[in-house]
Amino acid sequence: MFKKDISAGAKSKVKSSVQRAIRTKIVETYPLLAPHIDEIIPKKSQLDLLKLPDRVSLYALDNTPLFWQHMDDPIIPHLRVIHQFPQCFPRIGIDRGAIRFVLSGATLMAPGLTSAGGRLPDEGGQLKEGDIAVIEAEGKEEACLVGQLRMGTEDIKEKKKGVVMDTGHYLGDGLWKLNID
Amino acid sequence: MAETTQAEAAPTEPQARHVIYCGVCTLPPEYCEFGGTAKKCKEWLEKTHPDMHERLYSEEAITASLSTLSVDAQKRAEKDAKKKEAKAAAAESREKEAREQAMVYIKRVERNKRKYVTAVSGLEAHGMDLKKVAKEFGKKFATGSSVTKTASGGEEIVVQGDNSDDIFDWVVDVGGVPEDNVECIEDKKKKSAG
Numbered sequence A: 001m002f003k004k005d006i007s008a009g010a011k012s013k014v015k016s017s018v019q020r021a022i023r024t025k026i027v028e029t030y031p032l033l034a035p036h037i038d039e040i041i042p043k044k045s046q047l048d049l050l051k052l053p054d055r056v057s058l059y060a061l062d063n064t065p066l067f068w069q070h071m072d073d074p075i076i077p078h079l080r081v082i083h084q085f086p087q088c089f090p091r092i093g094i095d096r097g098a099i100r101f102v103l104s105g106a107t108l109m110a111p112g113l114t115s116a117g118g119r120l121p122d123e124g125g126q127l128k129e130g131d132i133a134v135i136e137a138e139g140k141e142e143a144c145l146v147g148q149l150r151m152g153t154e155d156i157k158e159k160k161k162g163v164v165m166d167t168g169h170y171l172g173d174g175l176w177k178l179n180i181d
Numbered sequence B: 001m002a003e004t005t006q007a008e009a010a011p012t013e014p015q016a017r018h019v020i021y022c023g024v025c026t027l028p029p030e031y032c033e034f035g036g037t038a039k040k041c042k043e044w045l046e047k048t049h050p051d052m053h054e055r056l057y058s059e060e061a062i063t064a065s066l067s068t069l070s071v072d073a074q075k076r077a078e079k080d081a082k083k084k085e086a087k088a089a090a091a092e093s094r095e096k097e098a099r100e101q102a103m104v105y106i107k108r109v110e111r112n113k114r115k116y117v118t119a120v121s122g123l124e125a126h127g128m129d130l131k132k133v134a135k136e137f138g139k140k141f142a143t144g145s146s147v148t149k150t151a152s153g154g155e156e157i158v159v160q161g162d163n164s165d166d167i168f169d170w171v172v173d174v175g176g177v178p179e180d181n182v183e184c185i186e187d188k189k190k191k192s193a194g
């Protein structure tokens, strides 16, 4: 999604009713984040909305990017938010060999998850196509990618090939490097 | 990372993990090895977070992470990292060279009799954000100041009034541009045709 360096367009203040709706949507999408939403977006804070290229909306608080949304797709946290609350998001893992591809913006393919170093949820924790998943990496503590799954985790296990994620936000991409002050 | 049981009530203490990010490449330091500035990153970490440096760059840590790669992949990764590093170094020296040579022009333009504007060009080559600088000039000199497109397709800052001297001082003192790289030009309207 942010393979190129980007600069933010017009910045506008989010109306308080809209801000409430955003908070609700975030908690709906990430229920485990509910106890922390006040810490991430305090009730009396003022969110800014920034327009990014390719019809992406970015929500920021005091010039810190927090969440972004492509058109009407699910709202997705910035990786720094994920690093703050990693246990609140569904996570899967890639093997070490796949890291450098992810960090160069390549499409995430199934073998990176199904190999010995990869990690997919067991029964009960399966993720569906279209779900948001945080991608962690073998041997690393912090997540390196977040985005929408193009394939459910059961499918990934079964087929062991194909595109898993192609429009995510990864460490070092344009959104990561974006400076909005 | 342990799964924490979900508390129903919101915690009163801030719960956000505090994560250290590399001062050179901005990634979590465990990912520095994949960027083009690995060497500099390592030096930075050693200086600022010696304990983390110890953990990430100890011999065990390196062997452990490499052992999960096949020998071929290891070689490829090594070559890749070297290439990236060389590229980054070359880009940096190119940038530095360009910066050393880049000129800033402060041009006083006579618009009407005794009415001047000051056009400043070349600041972007010294890493400055023209919009921000224009805003600052406007505030500093309490006058109109904006970024405008030039005929040659570039951009320059146009400040109302003759502020050449003050702008010169700002560019050198605040902007950090060497004096030799700043030139003041006077542009008389209706020059005699030459």
Ligand SMILES: [Zn+2]
Residues within 6 Å of the ligand: B022, B023, B024, B025, B026, B027, B029, B031, B032, B035, B037, B041, B042
């Ligand atoms: Zn680094």
